[in-house]
Amino acid sequence: MKTKRNIGRIAVVICLCTTVMIGCKKFLTVEPIDRLTGNNFYQSKEDVESNIARIYSQFFEKLNESWVVGAIGEARSGEIFPSPTSGTNRMILRDLGTNDMNAVYNNTLSGGRSSGYAMYQVSIWDTYYKVIQSCNILIAKLDEGISGLSAADKDRYKAEATFMRCLSYFWMVRLYGDVVYYTDAYFAKQLPREDMVSVISKSIADLESVKDMMPWTFGEASQRGARASRGSIIALLMHMKMWNANFDSANATKYYESVASLGKELRASGVHHLYKLTPEEWAKVSKGRTEESLFEFYRTINYNDQNNDYAPLWDHFLRWPYKFPRYNQQFSIAYYSSIFMYRIYPLNGPADKRKDLWYEDMYANDGSFVLKKFAANVFASGNEDSNPDNTFMIFRYADALLLEAEALANLGGARESEAISVLNIVRDRAEAPRYAGGGTDLKNFIFEERCRELIGEGVRYFDLIRTRRILNPQWTMNPMTIDQYNRRAWTWPLDASAKNFNSKIVLNDYWTGGN
Missing domain, CATH: 1.25.40.890 (Serine Threonine Protein Phosphatase 5, Tetratricopeptide repeat)
Incomplete structure (x- = not known):
């Protein structure tokens, strides 16, 4: 490592x-x-x-x-596998993906097979x-x-x-x-x-x-996203209410109505917006402190802080030329299974800028796979054995928009048109075809849109749990x-x-x- x-x-x-x-x-x-x-x-x-x-x-x-965000929010859904070129300590990804949590615990204790994790x-x-x-x-x-x-x-x-x-x-x-x-x-x-x-x-x-x-803002760009604001509170409230809507199902409608109201308040503030999906604009988002960020733990080499070697989620899905040095970064540590990738991005499917901007060899079941969503902020020297310099995103505006759309879809009836309108804000940014439909198909499409938009941000596993899709092999490999x-x-x-x-x-x- x-x-x-x-x-x-x-x-x-x-x-x-x-x-x-x-x-x-x-x-x-x-x-x-x-x-x-x-x-x-x-x-x-x-x-x-x-x-x-x-x-x-x-x-x-x-x-x-360690690789906390990746382990708790991504790998347990079963779609992430260690590359063939990875060492035996990467077998922890297999244990996470099969929900063998006692093995994950025991094999990462001091001296265990995957103790580095x-x-x-x-x-x-x-x-x-x-x-x-x-x-x-x-x-x-x-x-x-x-x-x-x-x-x-x-x-x-x-x-x-x-x-x-x-x-x-x-x-x-x-x-x-x-x-x-x-x-x-x-x-x-x-x-x-x-x-x-x-x-x-x-x-x-x-x-x-x-x-x-x-307050919505603090008047200083340096604190944007990196310090809690009203947008942060709204995002957390939306997540908590969507969680309880499943486990407190008798009150689900009340939670959905509140999430829809919170999302509308967030949009009406005019404080947050989606950045264009260009390499330059997305690099700003992944770097941190933008109007797209609702809350993050801002990290930058300029402040001389330290990250655990394993901590950045994106570490596992990058290789040269997105990670240096070239001689020992020829392959990504892990990949998302092609079964999952074909599911969210069918071969010869509709246009979507995220496919080109965020991936390389996206259907490869080996170390050539790259999730370059987090690959933009690379060190200029190329001589350090290190990851790109990015923030740890907790809540992002696109996440809140899709939670609002999900809540509206669950309310059904006349609220479905509102759900589609909010959903298409995210689709429009990706320059993907606008959605038109309804009913169960709408709910499923919003779930898959969250998979597409929020991949690698530590939310997929929790989405599977709170929507109970974890029970259905249609939605998860585990x-x-x-x-x-x-x-x-x-x-x-x-x-x-x-x-x-x-x-x-x-x-x-x-x-x-x-x-």
């Missing part, structure tokens, strides 16, 4: 070495209280900025542990709770009053901290299912895991209470039975360390009781 590379730090970071985290009881294995409760902290706007920066940085630590760390949730605690305490301190903050500042910081808290809970729910939920600043009580629908419902209410307190689905075979194993300081924690039964 390549040597470590310096990339960048999150744009909002002022000085991470001055920031600290706060803790309460050790049952979540958090940092001690004395790290943040001194009288010399939370005394100024600079202190708040520093803590917000640390919150972003800590969340990114979990994404930076360190995927066992995905099963450890401590860092998310550190983020949550820091958000809880910051919100409490803001309510107490901090010198030098205007009312608008207080509202914005409170909304920003609430966004990161809710993002943490949503992220954990998609990984582990039920989680421990709390919002008190200095929480000391041991609690059992709470039903995930309840956690998401509480997070939705929490986020809705601050949505309108968050289908589940309804029994597996109901027993939550889609979760990750929860590491036993979660029980160390909380006797009420029960691990994920599917991965401990035999499957």
